[in-house]
Amino acid sequence: MADSLTRREQPGRSKINMNQDHEVHYWTRHLNIAKEELQKVIDKVGNSAAAVRKELAAD
Template identity: 40%
Template sequence: MDDKKTVGSPDRDRVNVNEDYEVQYWTEKFGVSADELKAAVKAAGTSATAVEAYLKKK
C-alpha cells in the first residue's frame, strides 16, 4: 500500500494507476485521460519518465 504521508521524489518516479489520487495527479500532469494514462503505463511500464516519453510520441 502506498504511504500517503510520504510523498516526494521516490513517490513521483513511479506511476501507480491503482490509487485514485495518483491517477488524478498524473492525468493532470500529463494532460491525458485516465484511460490514456493506464494504456501508457501498460505499454511503457510504471516509470514516470517512460510514461511521459510514450505519451509524447503519440
C-alpha cells in the same frame, strides 16, 4: 505500514500507481490525459513516469 486514509502524501515522481486514486488524479492532470489513456500507456511501457512521458512525447 498501511496507507493513511486521512493524510495523503505527495505522489511519487518516479512511478505511477494506478491503484491509488489520488495518484491517478495527479498524473492525469499533470500529463493532461484521460485515465484510460494513462492506463494504455502504462500497459505498453510500464509505470515509470519517465517512460510514460517519453511515450507521450513520441505520439
